[in-house]
Amino acid sequence: MTFIKITMINPLMKKILVIGAGSWGTALANTLAYNNTNVFLWTANQNVSEQINKTRTNKKYFKKIILHKNITSLYGKIDPKFYSYIFYVLPAKAFEKFLKNYLINNQLNNFIICSKGLGEKGEFISELAKEKLRIKHLFILSGPSFADEVILNKPTALSLAGKNDHQIIGKIFLNTNLRLYYSSHIKTLEFLGILKNIYALGAGIIDALNLGENAKASYLTRCLYEIKLALKLKKLNQEQLFSLGGVGDLFLTSNSTRSRNYTFGYKFIKNKSKKFEKKNTIEGLNSIFAINTNKGIYFNQLPILKTILNILKGKNPKIEIEKLLKRKFKFE
Numbered sequence: 408m409t410f411i412k413i414t415m416i417n418p419l420m421k422k423i424l425v426i427g428a429g430s431w432g433t434a435l436a437n438t439l440a441y442n443n444t445n446v447f448l449w450t451a452n453q454n455v456s457e458q459i460n461k462t463r464t465n466k467k468y469f470k471k472i473i474l475h476k477n478i479t480s481l482y483g484k485i486d487p488k489f490y491s492y493i494f495y496v497l498p499a500k501a502f503e504k505f506l507k508n509y510l511i512n513n514q515l516n517n518f519i520i521c522s523k524g525l526g527e528k529g530e531f532i533s534e535l536a537k538e539k540l541r542i543k544h545l546f547i548l549s550g551p552s553f554a555d556e557v558i559l560n561k562p563t564a565l566s567l568a569g570k571n572d573h574q575i576i577g578k579i580f581l582n583t584n585l586r587l588y589y590s591s592h593i594k595t596l597e598f599l600g601i602l603k604n605i606y607a608l609g610a611g612i613i614d615a616l617n618l619g620e621n622a623k624a625s626y627l628t629r630c631l632y633e634i635k636l637a638l639k640l641k642k643l644n645q646e647q648l649f650s651l652g653g654v655g656d657l658f659l660t661s662n663s664t665r666s667r668n669y670t671f672g673y674k675f676i677k678n679k680s681k682k683f684e685k686k687n688t689i690e691g692l693n694s695i696f697a698i699n700t701n702k703g704i705y706f707n708q709l710p711i712l713k714t715i716l717n718i719l720k721g722k723n724p725k726i727e728i729e730k731l732l733k734r735k736f737k738f739e
Contacts, residue, residue, distance in 0.1 A: 422447060422489065423579065426505070427496035428455055428480065429688075430468040430554035431521065435494060437558050438583050440475035447490070448480045451509070456480040472558055486511040492519065492579060494548070498688045499524030499532050500697075506539055513539065517575055519546045519567075523600030524690035529697040533597050544572055547593050549600040550651035551659035553666075560584040566652035568596040588651055595643040596652045601698070602637060603657040604668045604691030606630045609715045610661035611672025616724060626711075627661060632739075633711050640705060668692070672715075676724060695719065710734065 423443055425436040428450035436448040450456050459465055459480035463473050487493055493515055497505055499522040506513075518540065520532050536545060550565035557563050561584060567576055568590040577587050590596055609630075613623055631654065638645045647653055660666045664673075668691035674680040684692070695716055706713040714731045718724045 421491040423492045424490040432496035434554035434558040440477035456482040496521045525697045551655040568593045592644040595647045607660040607668035608672035611669040615673040615676035
């Protein structure tokens with residue numbers, strides 16, 4: 408007989424739940440624990456949950472880090488009404504499956520989406536959340552944030568997008584290494600996070616082909632123009648491109664081997680990507696194949712995006728890049 412654990416918590420206490428005990432979820436929970444006494448870190452894996460509670464470690468991601476004593480790990484089904492804040496830090500494509508398998512009811516207080524990808528059918532997670540959940544306050548948290556630096560308490564700044572009451576979230580980050588900058592453009596910030604992962608794939612491809620620093624600088628500059636156009640096509644706020652969740656995250660993700668999306672693009676060219684993909688969530692890869700199902704994204708108007716897609720579909724990288732370079736000259 409199989410027993411399903413249902414986590415029950417004292418409803419009188421203000422609590423924070425981080426859904427997802429991967430590298431970013433663990434780092435986020437650990438940071439919040441410095442300023443909050445009731446931080447819960449959820450995982451679908453009972454063994455991981457027990458390891459965190461018994462040893463204060465999450466060895467798969469941080470072998471030498473002792474997690475804060477204010478963290479309690481959970482597994483099994485969740486009743487969201489017991490939590491004041493819920494951070495979603497699982498892969499974007501797992502969102503609907505998580506709701507179906509683990510959430511007892513659909514009423515949430517403050518729901519903060521931290522994933523940077525699309526749903527299985529190309530949906531924005533914020534749209535799915537509004538459709539399937541009853542949320543009092545919905546936010547997007549995004550920006551340049553490698554988990555291995557955050558968990559070491561190195562200074563990090565992030566964008567937080569919500570319609571109002573940003574201070575509700577801001578207060579739980581006070582006196583931590585994370586500084587928040589507020590925005591009212593939820594869908595824009597979410598879309599920027601999706602796009603930067605895709606363009607980071609291209610940055611890895613450029614470096615793997617040894618095209619040089621000139622090419623890399625030109626690529627990232629033109630990516631900014633193309634992202635701005637993509638925002639315009641989706642009728643989103645173009646000024647947010649210059650936010651932490653825009654240019655900040657793009658530059659970080661496109662210039663480091665610690666970026667899974669950059670590394671996948673690099674390894675794809677070197678024919679070493681399959682093993683890496685099995686061990687890691689590559690949000691950019693998931694998104695670029697799902698994005699053409701989302702209305703308002705026109706690949707023919709986004710030539711860099713189209714080139715990355717063609718390369719990932721198996722077309723010759725050098726020929727595809729040559730086509731990109733031989734287009735008609737244009738004004739900046």
